[in-house]
Amino acid sequence: MDKVAVIGAGISGLALANKLKNHFEVVVFEKSRGYGGRVATRRFGEFIFDHGAQFFKAKTEEFKNYINPMIDQNIIDVWKARFVEIDNGKITNDRVWGEDPSNYVGIPSMNAIGKYMADGLNVRLSEKVANVLKGNKWQLYDEANNNIGEFDWVVSAIPPKQAIDMIPDVVYLYSEISRYEMLACYSLMLGYEEKIDIGFDAALIKGADISWLSVNSSKYSSVNNTAFLIHSTNKWASQNIDNDRDWVKGYLCNELSNLVPIKTENANYIGLQGWRYANIKKQNNPEFFLDRDNKFGLCGDWFIQGRIEAAYLSGSHLGDHILIS
Template structure:
């Protein structure tokens, strides 16, 4: 009896998980590899002594009909929930309510809940950074930074940021070229736990002045603990100028920026932590959807292939998986 084709997916963020879920449904043998300790990529939640903080993606929206239908299924399963924050905006006119009323969704009870649900029982090699792809006759082997070889696999999907994808794709110009020409902006995220509640009328703020880009109260999201935890995210421009700052410096500057936005003295902190995202978001819009070298059994996906956003990552993963299936 013939075995179903084997597929290795490098990257267990949303695009990789999206591709994996579709391929798994068709009966293919799928194995995921990720340099982090778990799945989710920028759908990252950090569990700390002070509670949980969503350090990456804060929420997502659904505009595409196929993605909207999938989100409805996730809602029914309880993997995600609708978040209706008291949303404000801060700009040259100060703090004022935002008129943005689009539906926002979050993982329930944390962002990583969605990635873990999508992962299901798919084998995942975590804390494994793949640094080389080797063509072995009509199959592929993956070599990690420890020199260990994985495979062989019949097909490969690369679902990592372009700076990490380009070295893997170097032998195939049609794939490496777009990756080499695409860059992503960095970002800093800061988790703050306060000893006392902040006296503010909002749950989240779009910041359009200064180093901050976003402010959110964690407890306002469905399923979260009743804490005084907040997450701050910097602008890409500020992060680019402070990439080598220490976490302590970043926390100090962004906390001061928060105080300036609020126009008040902040309560004492009971917890503080910073995380640097080297590849936080694509800095330009692309419409590739996914990239493919079908004759080589090599496919590429990611939010950077289709204009950013979590929805784009899901759509890109679906397109890569469908392109792969068409060649079988």
């Protein structure tokens, strides 16, 4: 049986690995300690923050069919949020999210999705691939330059700027990858021990350096505290991604206080995550890259759009093409 190395246990890498697992010996390498990549959750005591993707939609029949078992097994559920749009400080639209179209969240948190998709796969967590070299077969190396495996196929399922540091130039797409522009984002997390109702559960914000505010704790009825999750705009984060993190926290808290009556100084927990490669605008490109001669592939949301469904489709469709080659 041919061996395939998948680099990255985000949604695209896990979708691909699941497509191939009955036909190849598949090993997934993941540099972090958990599954799901940017579909991530931070816990602090009783506080739960989905500090990457907050929710997702399923637009294609293919993805709807894929997530149906997750709905049946209570891995995901519909978030019936009280949703508002805020433009320059004023609420311009409000409605309650329903089922058509549905906005799904992981239960009890978004990282349940990665855990579900990784079940039954051989995923090597905390193992960063630092180098990939072509001999008769592909040789993978870690950061200490240890050989961590020999493979017939390699698929990179990581953001383009990270892939370019690692993949060899025998792959003819090499020079094109650098043109993909990923956008940054900051996630600010505020935890309060008491229940706080600000009148809505999720807000899309315009006219500020914050683009999103949610009461993350409203997703889960069993929670007795309040966890606010704030995303900066991509533009502001890209301009400030290397700035001092305490300054960034202070700036975003101030920006939030100007919009909603949340006393940030009373928070029992304040956390911040900077995502250098958070998102990408809609692309008009193939959904993945496959170099059959070299048995090398690339997949990820960045081929399509910064969405969970896009990441799934990129990985899954690359898997289909590897199977027919």
